[in-house]
Structures are given as C-alpha cells and as structure tokens.
Amino acid sequence: MGVAAGGGVRLRASSAKKQRQRTLNNIKITLLCGFITVLVLRGTAGFNLLVSSGDLDGAAADAKVVEDVERILTEIRSDSEADDVVVVVEGGSSSSSRNATAASFGNFSASATLVKVREYSLGPPVRGWDAQRREWMAQHPEFPRLHPRGRPRVLLVTGSPPGPCDNPAGDHYLLKATKNKIDYCRLHGIDVVHNMAHMDPELTGYWSKLPLVRRLMLAHPEVEWIWWVDSDAIFTDMAFELPLSRYDGRNLVIHGYPDLLFEKRSWISLNAGIFLLRNCQWSLDLLDAWVPMGPRGPSRVEAGKLLTASLTGRPPFDADDQSALIHLLLVQKERWMDKVHVETEFYLHGFWTGLVDRYEQMMEDNHPGLGDDRWPFITHFVGCKTCGRYEDYPLDRCIRGMERAFNFADNQVLRLYGFRHRSLTTAKVRRVTDPTTNPLEAKEAALNMDAKFT
Numbered sequence: 417m418g419v420a421a422g423g424g425v426r427l428r429a430s431s432a433k434k435q436r437q438r439t440l441n442n443i444k445i446t447l448l449c450g451f452i453t454v455l456v457l458r459g460t461a462g463f464n465l466l467v468s469s470g471d472l473d474g475a476a477a478d479a480k481v482v483e484d485v486e487r488i489l490t491e492i493r494s495d496s497e498a499d500d501v502v503v504v505v506e507g508g509s510s511s512s513s514r515n516a517t518a519a520s521f522g523n524f525s526a527s528a529t530l531v532k533v534r535e536y537s538l539g540p541p542v543r544g545w546d547a548q549r550r551e552w553m554a555q556h557p558e559f560p561r562l563h564p565r566g567r568p569r570v571l572l573v574t575g576s577p578p579g580p581c582d583n584p585a586g587d588h589y590l591l592k593a594t595k596n597k598i599d600y601c602r603l604h605g606i607d608v609v610h611n612m613a614h615m616d617p618e619l620t621g622y623w624s625k626l627p628l629v630r631r632l633m634l635a636h637p638e639v640e641w642i643w644w645v646d647s648d649a650i651f652t653d654m655a656f657e658l659p660l661s662r663y664d665g666r667n668l669v670i671h672g673y674p675d676l677l678f679e680k681r682s683w684i685s686l687n688a689g690i691f692l693l694r695n696c697q698w699s700l701d702l703l704d705a706w707v708p709m710g711p712r713g714p715s716r717v718e719a720g721k722l723l724t725a726s727l728t729g730r731p732p733f734d735a736d737d738q739s740a741l742i743h744l745l746l747v748q749k750e751r752w753m754d755k756v757h758v759e760t761e762f763y764l765h766g767f768w769t770g771l772v773d774r775y776e777q778m779m780e781d782n783h784p785g786l787g788d789d790r791w792p793f794i795t796h797f798v799g800c801k802t803c804g805r806y807e808d809y810p811l812d813r814c815i816r817g818m819e820r821a822f823n824f825a826d827n828q829v830l831r832l833y834g835f836r837h838r839s840l841t842t843a844k845v846r847r848v849t850d851p852t853t854n855p856l857e858a859k860e861a862a863l864n865m866d867a868k869f870t
Contacts, residue, residue, distance in 0.1 A: 536618065536711045538630050538703055545697040549637045559638035563605050568640035568660055570692075572601050573632060575611035575625065576647045577803065585815055586803035592822045593650055599829050600651040603865070607639070622688075622737045623710035630703050633695045642699075646689035648797040649765075650821045652775075654828040655784035655865035656762070656793045658692070666757040667694040668702065671765035674758050681746060683723070683730035686758070687765040688738035689796060698755055705744055709735040762787035768797045769809075772817035775824045775840055784828055785866030795821045816841075828865065 553561055563569050574597060581587045594610055601608040609632065614620070616627040629642050641660070663669050669692035676685035693699045709719035719735035726743050745752050771792050778791050787793035797818060799808030807814060820840040827836045834849035 536708055536715070538616075538627055538707055541704070542634065542700050543697075545634075545700055549695070552637045556638075561638060561640065565605050567605070569638060570606045570641045570643055570658070570660075571632060571636060571639040572597060572606050572608045572643045572645055573611065573625075573629065574609075574645050574647050575628065578612045578614065581803035582805045583802060583811070585811070589802050589815065589818045589822075590647060592818070593647055596650050596822060596825055597645065599825075600654055603654060603829075604657060606643070618711040618713075619707070620712050623707075626703055626707050626710065626737065629693060630700065633693075633699065637695065639695055642693045642695060644689075644691055644693070645794075646796065648800055648802070649690055650795050650797070650818065650825060651793070652766070652771075652795045652821055652825045653784050653787050653791050653793045654825055656787035656791075663692070663694075663757050665755070667696055667698045667755040668692070668752075669757045669759055669764070671760075671763070672758040673760070677742065677745070677758065681726070681728045681742075683727035683739050683742060686738065686742050686745075687796070687798070688741050689798065690765050690794060702752065705748070706737070706741055709740040710737065763789065763792040763794055765796045766792035766794055768795050768800070768817050768821065771795050772820045775820060779824075779869045783866055783868040797821075827869070831869075 553559065561569065574594070576590055576594075581590065597610075598608060600606070611628050614624060615631060616624070619627055625644055629644060632642055633639075643658075670686050670688065671690060672686035673682075674685075676682040693702075709716065709723070716734045719740070720733055723735055723739040723743055724730045724732045726746075727739055730739055745756065766789075772795065782790040784791055795817075797814060800814035800818070801807040802811065802814055802818070823837045823840045823843070830836050830845060831848065834847055834851075835845045836848050838844045838846050
C-alpha cells in the first residue's frame with residue numbers, strides 16, 4: 417500500500433502470485449487449443465487421431481474431447497483470480513484514515529479495474545466509548561442498564577421514507593408493519609424508535625441506517641443493544657424472546673449461513689436487514705469500517721464493481737450495505753469475526769415466500785415460542801417494495817403475503833382480549849372467549865403466549 421499522487425491511497429493486491437497463476441493458465445489454454453484443433457480435424461477430415469480402431473468409437477471419442485475441454489475450462493475458471501486491485505482513496509485529512517478506508521475494501525476487483533472512492537466517515541472518531549459509557553451510567557442511576565425484567569436494555573430501530581409511498585397500499589401495510597413492531601416491543605419490554613428523517617444526505621437508501629444506528633448508540637448509552645429491523649419485516653412469533661445470554665462476548669448478531677459466507681463468498685450469505693449491534697467501541701469501529709462504500713455518487717458506483725467481482729452471484733449494481741458488510745467480514749476476518757454471531761437456530765430473518773402459505777398448518781401442528789421454521793420469529797418481505805414503484809415480486813402477491821403475516825401475528829395479540837381474525841385473509845375479527853366475571857383469571861390464561869391455538 418502506498419500514497420498515490422494527489423494525496424490518495426492506493427491498495428494493490430500481490431502481483432507475484434497472480435503472475436504465476438497467469439502463466440499456469442496460459443499453459444492450460446494452450447493445451448485447450450490443441451484439443452480443439454484435434455476435434456476440428458476429426459470433424460472435417462475424418463482423421464481418427466484420438467483413439468485407435470480398437471478403442472472408443474468416433475462419437476464416444478468426440479464426447480471425451482468435449483469432456484476434457486469442459487474440465488480444463490472449469491479448472492481455469494476456478495484458478496483464476498482478479499487482476500491487481502487498485503483502490504484510490506481521494507481527499508481526507510490524514511494518511512492513517514485513508515489507509516483504514518482503503519483496507520476495508522480488501523484485495524478484490526474486476527480485472528484491472530481502478531476503484532476510486534473518496535474518504536468518508538460518520539462523524540468525528542469516538543475513542544474510549546466503553547469507559548465513557550460506564551462513567552455516564554454511574555453518574556445517572558435513573559437510567560438503569562437492565563430492564564425491570566432483568567434483561568439488558570434493547571432499543572428496536574426501524575424507519576421509513578419521510579414522504580408518502582408511491583403506491584397508496586404501501587402506506588397501509590407500512591402502518592400495519594409498524595403496529596406489529598410496537599405490539600412485539602410492548603409485550604417484551606423493548607423500547608422502539610421509528611425514524612423518518614434522513615440524517616445524512618450522502619447515505620441514502622439502505623445505507624441510511626448506519627448514521628441512524630450510530631447516533632442512537634451515542635445518544636442512548638443506557639441501551640446495551642441496538643436492534644435494527646427493516647420496515648418490511650413482520651414479527652410472526654409474538655412469544656419468542658431473543659436469547660441475549662447466548663451472545664455474551666459477541667457484538668454483532670445477524671442471520672446467515674456460515675457455509676455460504678466462508679466457502680461460497682455468496683452475496684446473500686448474510687441478511688443486513690435485521691441485526692443486533694452491541695453499544696460498544698467495537699461496534700463504532702465496525703460502522704466506521706462499513707460506511708466507506710456508502711456515499712452516493714461515483715464512490716458507490718465504483719465500490720459496486722468491486723463487490724460484484726468479490727462476491728459470488730452478485731449482479732452488477734451500486735454498492736449496497738449488505739454486500740459491503742459481507743465483503744468487510746471476509747477481507748478482515750481476523751479483526752471482526754470473533755465478535756460476530758451468525759444466527760442459524762431461529763428465524764431472525766425468515767424469507768417470506770416459503771412461509772406465508774404455511775401459517776394454517778403451523779397453527780394446527782405447533783405453537784408460538786419456537787421461532788424457527790415451525791413458527792417463524794420474523795417473516796421478512798425481501799423484494800416486496802410496496803412503498804415504491806419497483807418490486808421483485810408481483811404487488812398483489814406481496815400484499816396478500818403481508819396481510820396473512822400480519823393477521824397471523826395479530827391473532828397472538830388479540831387472544832389476550834378474547835378475539836381472533838375470522839381468517840388470515842381478512843381484517844374482520846370474531847370473539848373466541850366468552851365474557852367472564854373473573855377477568856384476572858382469564859388474563860393469566862391469556863398471558864401464556866406460547867400456548868397452542870385451539
């Protein structure tokens with residue numbers, strides 16, 4: 417790594433290993449050309465140059481050549497690495513900060529692509545935050561670190577655009593999703609913030625959560641966990657509680673698939689739409705390392721090229737927060753991963769398409785409180801942009817799924833009051849328990865949130 421002309425920082429991948437790999441690939445390509453030449457001669461001149469008369473017939477020989485060609489191509493593809501990556505970080509006040517920004521990009525790029533980004537930060541660096549929090553908490557006992565129920569304080573954060581949705585139905589289902597989050601937080605003693613302000617004009621779209629999360633961490637030192645939940649996610653197991661004690665020693669909890677992350681480098685190996693971030697110095701440092709790909713404009717475009725080259729299956733589009741996080745955890749694994757918990761035991765993120773049509777069967781076979789595929793904790797409507805003009809799935813399918821998910825969850829709330837929806841497709845409700853002269857006894861029964869539906 418060196419300082420580039422104009423004050424930028426260049427990050428270049430090792431060239432010696434790549435040169436050896438190119439030489440080996442050139443040899444393989446030469447052999448491949450020889451195979452193809454033989455195949456062409458057989459097809460045009462009728463020469464049987466590959467097999468003797470006592471061996472395979474002509475058709476089988478041709479198939480053998482094709483198989484060898486495909487094998488060599490596969491080897492070349494698997495052995496090939498991207499050409500040298502050059503990340504140029506332009507501007508900024510210090511070489512150390514530019515070096516840190518460049519390091520977060522790692523050593524991956526499209527072939528010989530120059531990735532230009534400008535230095536960007538979420539604000540003045542905060543140091544010694546853990547000690548500052550402890551001191552503040554000692555001075556303000558009116559803000560206890562633990563909830564009265566004995567658990568660490570959690571702040572659930574979600575958000576939506578400041579203006580109305582392009583689609584009128586989007587506002588209606590955004591309201592339902594917000595009501596659902598309020599219900600869950602009320603039942604479990606969790607504080608909730610619904611943000612509608614753009615706190616950083618440079619960080620738009622998915623990236624807007626990062627400055628919000630950071631500001632909430634600094635403004636609420638009494639909160640142990642910040643829990644980001646996308647607006648298109650619906651809690652569908654109202655009895656399930658986060659197993660916070662499981663995350664002792666971990667600072668980031670996120671749903672994902674470790675095999676896809678480390679073996680496949682898949683761009684969907686983690687879902688950044690729902691995550692828990694501990695309020696600590698480590699998390700502030702992570703946000704600082706995460707954000708450089710986020711500023712809108714050329715930096716986000718160039719970073720998108722890097723991410724597409726680095727991650728398996730990623731389409732070519734501007735840098736997104738999820739791909740950037742995955743890339744960061746891969747290229748700086750030693751720095752971050754020992755404090756990351758990739759959740760696989762329950763549905764912190766449950767992809768909606770395989771869940772919404774199974775709710776009736778779940779009610780028949782299982783009960784709330786499980787949180788997994790038997791009764792999913794969260795149903796996440798990824799790809800259903802009901803508030804915008806474009807979506808990955810038909811709007812009517814998304815709306816139908818959201819209605820079913822909301823009513824499925826709402827039934828678990830309404831039974832506290834003796835009601836439930838007539839079906840999962842309607843907002844109409846019916847009484848399921850008779851009025852009683854002993855309401856407190858009925859309440860005790862209703863508080864058994866994980867009881868099976870009858």
